[in-house]
Amino acid sequence: MSKRSFIVAGNWKMYKSIEEALQWSSRFLADYRAAVHVQVPVFPPFTALFPLHGAFRGPGLSLGAQNLHSDLQGAYTGEISGPMIREAGADWVLIGHSERRQYQQEQEALLAEKIRTALDCGLRPVYCVGESLAEREEGSHLDKVQQQLLQGIPPLSPAEWGRLVLAYEPVWAIGTGRTATVEDASAMHRHIREVLVKTHPSISFGELPILYGGSVKPENAGELFDHPEINGVLVGGASLDAGSFLAIVEEAQRRR
Numbered sequence: 001m002s003k004r005s006f007i008v009a010g011n012w013k014m015y016k017s018i019e020e021a022l023q024w025s026s027r028f029l030a031d032y033r034a035a036v037h038v039q040v041p042v043f044p045p046f047t048a049l050f051p052l053h054g055a056f057r058g059p060g061l062s063l064g065a066q067n068l069h070s071d072l073q074g075a076y077t078g079e080i081s082g083p084m085i086r087e088a089g090a091d092w093v094l095i096g097h098s099e100r101r102q103y104q105q106e107q108e109a110l111l112a113e114k115i116r117t118a119l120d121c122g123l124r125p126v127y128c129v130g131e132s133l134a135e136r137e138e139g140s141h142l143d144k145v146q147q148q149l150l151q152g153i154p155p156l157s158p159a160e161w162g163r164l165v166l167a168y169e170p171v172w173a174i175g176t177g178r179t180a181t182v183e184d185a186s187a188m189h190r191h192i193r194e195v196l197v198k199t200h201p202s203i204s205f206g207e208l209p210i211l212y213g214g215s216v217k218p219e220n221a222g223e224l225f226d227h228p229e230i231n232g233v234l235v236g237g238a239s240l241d242a243g244s245f246l247a248i249v250e251e252a253q254r255r256r
């Protein structure tokens with residue numbers, strides 16, 4: 001059997017003070033044992049990034065930001081740039097999370113610029129795609145995700161494709177307790193690979209990690225990891241508790 005590797009990512013959204021973040025980190029580190037085939041990036045709020053940079057250290061562990069501005073600097077009150085988050089300790093950045101699409105009206109043209117900026121800053125972008133409940137019910141989910149891929153990813157060199165991570169997060173499964181079935185998730189992951197192969201025939205997508213996100217918990221993570229199309233998970237609510245996040249990491253570590 002070919003060796004598999006996984007990314008188990010934690011998106012804390014707008015939760016945790018600096019103090020709470022540091023407590024979480026000590027609890028997690030007390031029981032964490034690294035495995036070479038599992039990477040664990042955590043995406044805290046901006047304010048906790050730099051404090052965690054000094055504390056959340058170890059093999060396989062890294063930090064990411066939840067957003068960045070598409071420009072490197074400028075008169076953009078309240079925004080934060082790629083070089084700033086990089087300096088604060090981020091190696092990764094989430095781009096196009098459905099909550100930013102919904103509440104900040106972020107659209108594909110802007111997201112493509114953000115992916116470009118992230119790569120230029122040496123960050124690994126995790127580009128999030130996914131359909132709404134209405135789109136799933138009317139059967140337009142495959143088209144929706146295809147559009148998000150084709151319009152939201154800028155032209156990339158083969159080496160840059162090698163640094164991109166995708167996350168499929170159906171909006172109806174986020175924070176609702178309703179996980180997509182493994183069949184739904186893996187069918188969409190297959191669709192994503194097919195769309196990319198068709199539109200970029202010269203690129204090899206065998207190694208492109210596609211994560212699933214939406215109500216992932218210790219109880220359902222194992223069956224997701226068992227599916228060959230699923231290369232990891234992006235965990236929201238269950239990543240806020242160090243014990244349950246670690247239990248998800250350990251599910252991935254048990255699989256190879």
Ligand code: 13P
Pocket residue numbers: 011097169173174175176177213214215216234235236237238
């Ligand atoms: P939940 O795991 O809370 O459903 O959140 C998923 C998510 O949005 C991760 O980015």
